[in-house]
Amino acid sequence: MDIRHIRYFLEITRQGSISKAAKVLQMTQPPLSAALKNLEEELGVKLLERTARGIVPTKAGELLLQKGSRLVDETDQLARELSRQGKGLSGTLHLAVILPFAWAYLPRVLARFRELSPHADVTLSDVEPGTVIEGIRSGALDVAIVATGAPDRLRTMYQDDVVIEPISKMSLSSVLPTRFREAPKPVALADLMNETWLLPAPNIRVPGITELLVDYWLANGLSLPRLKTVTSLQTTLPLVAADMGISIMPPEIQQIAKTTVVTRQLEPPLPPLHAVAMWSAQRGLTEVAATFAEVLLGPRAKGVRIRTGTDAP
Structure with a gap:
């Protein structure tokens, strides 16, 4: 018929x-x-x-x-x-975001994306850094947003099969228990070297905040402080609030933690974290993921490769 x-x-x-x-x-x-x-x-x-x-x-x-x-x-x-x-207005976007980008920038990016693609379904996950690359390669993730202190190193490591595009730089502040409420602004980095530092485990696949700090300490002739491994930045806040150590995060964390922790800029300041977007160079992006990339990256996303029906899923 x-x-x-x-x-x-x-x-x-x-x-x-x-x-x-x-x-x-x-x-x-x-x-x-x-x-x-x-x-x-x-x-x-x-x-x-x-x-x-x-x-x-x-x-x-x-x-x-x-x-x-x-x-x-x-x-x-x-x-x-x-x-x-x-037209990239509907479909499913499989997105992984490693904190702290989700706190500082993601809400306004998703709000703009929703304006352009109101019928799109967004699956958002906070995954372990080591699993991000495999998720991109396997197609389980369309786009991943990673915070790294070594974007050039990432590009060298994955230049054959992963697109890596810079998004923004994120400044870093110390996150301290409330006994530091009267600490000077900014606080001297040297005054914190006797504290226990709560940091994620180093990850050679996606160098992050821990690698950034260790490289900085060694480059400036500082002895490494006591380090305690935490599973993620989310689990760090209760430990800092309980005066079990200190950490480093973007200053926006103060808006979330409110009065449970204290944030202070450091003197001298640390190098910034780099937020980068990653996706498969082999598969390209779906139409809806390409729309998200345009919101995230602006004009730099215009030339991204769009996945066709002949591409592997």
Whole structure:
């Protein structure tokens, strides 16, 4: 059955007249009558009959009226969804974000993305740094946002199969228990070297904040302080609040932690963390992921490779 013929049939039943339906459909009466006849011959049943009240559906026509209306609605809905997805307005975005970018920048990026792609479904995960690369390579992740102190090193490590684009730089402040509430602003880094530093475990696959600090201490001739490994930055805050150590995070953390911890800029200041976006160079981006990349990166995302139907999933 041609979906156009079903549309014609539905309009004829709505108007009760072939001539009126032809005007609504902006076509002449003969081809409309021919389309109806072809539909009846294809189905082998009579769909409409003339009465004193005009043209009305037969029993078979009533069944087609009921199920055909649903079929046309579903077809129109499918067409709209396919059109939105083709324009990057819908679909699913599998996104991984390693803190602290999620605190400082992600909310406004997602708000802008939602304006452009209101029907897109976003799956957001906070994954271990070591699993990010495998997620990108396997296709489980469309885009990952990573905070690293060594973006050039990342590009060298994964230049063959991962696109790495800079997003922004994030300044770093010390995160201290409340006994430091009267500490000077900024606080001297040397005054904190006897504290226990709570930091994520070093990760050679995605060098992060711990590698940045260790490189900085060694480059400036400082002895390494006591280090205690934490699983993530989220779990660090309760430990700092309980005066079990100190840490380093973007200063925006103070807006979240409120009065439970103290943040202080450091003197001398630490090098910034670099937030970078990563995705597969082999697969490219889906339409919806490309829309997200445009929000995230601006004009630099215009030339990204869009995944086609022939690309591996």
